[in-house]
Amino acid sequence: MDKVEQFQDFKRLVLNEIDQALSPVDPFEVETLVDAILSAHRVFVVAVGRVFLVMQAFAKRLTHLGLRVDPVGSITEHPITRKDLLIAASGSGETMFPVGIAKLAKKFHAKVALITASPRSTLMDLCDLSVRIPCPTKLKLQGEATSIQPLTTLFDQSLLILCDCISMIIIKRRKIGREDLWRYHANLE
Numbered sequence: 001m002d003k004v005e006q007f008q009d010f011k012r013l014v015l016n017e018i019d020q021a022l023s024p025v026d027p028f029e030v031e032t033l034v035d036a037i038l039s040a041h042r043v044f045v046v047a048v049g050r051v052f053l054v055m056q057a058f059a060k061r062l063t064h065l066g067l068r069v070d071p072v073g074s075i076t077e078h079p080i081t082r083k084d085l086l087i088a089a090s091g092s093g094e095t096m097f098p099v100g101i102a103k104l105a106k107k108f109h110a111k112v113a114l115i116t117a118s119p120r121s122t123l124m125d126l127c128d129l130s131v132r133i134p135c136p137t138k139l140k141l142q143g144e145a146t147s148i149q150p151l152t153t154l155f156d157q158s159l160l161i162l163c164d165c166i167s168m169i170i171i172k173r174r175k176i177g178r179e180d181l182w183r184y185h186a187n188l189e
Contacts (some may be wrong), residue, residue, distance in 0.1 A: 004034040014157070017147055021135050021158040029131040030162070033087075033113055034169050036129060037067070040085035040111070046072040046101045047089040051158045055089050064184045065170050072101055082109035085141035090114070091155040092137040093121025115162065117145075117155050133158045 037043055043062060045055040052071075059069040070077045072086075080086065085106040088098040093116045102112050102123055114127040117135040124130060135155040136147050147154040170176075 008130040013148055016156050017149065018157050018161060021133055021145065021154055022161060023092055024134055025131065025162065029129070030166065030169070032129050033115075033131050033168055034173070036085050036111060036113055037062070037087075037166070038170065038173070041081070041083035042068040042070060042078060042085075044070050044077075044080055044084060044086045044105070044110075045089070046086060046098045048095055048097050050153075051089045051091065053141045054156055054160045054163065055087070057088075057160065058167070061163070061167045062170075064181050065167065065174070065176060066184055067170075079134060080105055080110045082107050085113060086110050087113045087115065088123055088127070089159060090118070090121075090123055091135060091152045091186070092139050093118040093123040094139065095123075099123055099126070115159060117152075133162060 012171050043059070045059050046052075047055045056071050062069045069076075084105075086102060088102050090098045091113065099122050102114075103126060105112050106126060109128070111129075112127045114123050114130040115133065116123065116130060117133055117137045118124065118139070118141070119132060133155060134145050135158055136144050136152060138152060145154075150158075171181075
C-alpha cells in the first residue's frame with residue numbers, strides 16, 4: 001500500500017467513525033444546550049487536555065457570535081453567577097478538574113451543562129443538562145463504542161464538529177451574517 005492510499009484509507013475510516021459517533025446525538029439535547037447558551041449572561045467552558053483545546057476553540061467561536069465567554073483558568077476570567085452557564089466537557093465525566101469546577105459553579109447557583117461520552121458519571125450527577133456523544137472513554141466500560149484511533153481521539157474530533165454545528169445553529173437563530181462575524185474577530189494579527 002502506498003502512502004497516498006494509506007492516507008485515503010485512514011481518512012475514510014476516521015470520517016466514518018465521526019459520523020457514527022455524531023449520528024445518535026439527541027437533537028433535543030443539542031437544542032436545549034443552545035437555549036442555555038443563548039439565555040446565559042456569560043458562558044464558561046472547562047475541560048482538560050485536548051478536550052480543553054476544543055472547548056477553547058468553541059469559546060472563541062462563541063465570542064465571534066457576540067457572546068460573553070470565559071475559559072476557566074483564563075487570566076481575565078470573570079466571576080461566575082446564577083445568570084451564567086458552565087459547559088464542562090469530559091468524555092468519561094470523571095475528570096477531576098471539571099468535576100471540581102462544576103461543584104463550585106453549583107455553589108454559585110450557575111447552570112451546568114455537560115458534553116460527554118458517558119451515560120452515567122459524577123459530572124452527569126452535577127449537571128442541569130447534557131449532550132452525549134457515544135465514543136470510547138478512558139474508563140473502557142463494557143459496551144462502549146470502539147475506535148481505531150488512539151486513546152479518546154474520537155471524542156475530541158466529534159466534540160469539535162458538535163461545537164461547530166452548535167455555532168451554526170446560533171448563527172441561524174440570531175440571523176448573523178457572515179460579515180457580522182468579523183466585527184468580533186481579533187484584529188491584532
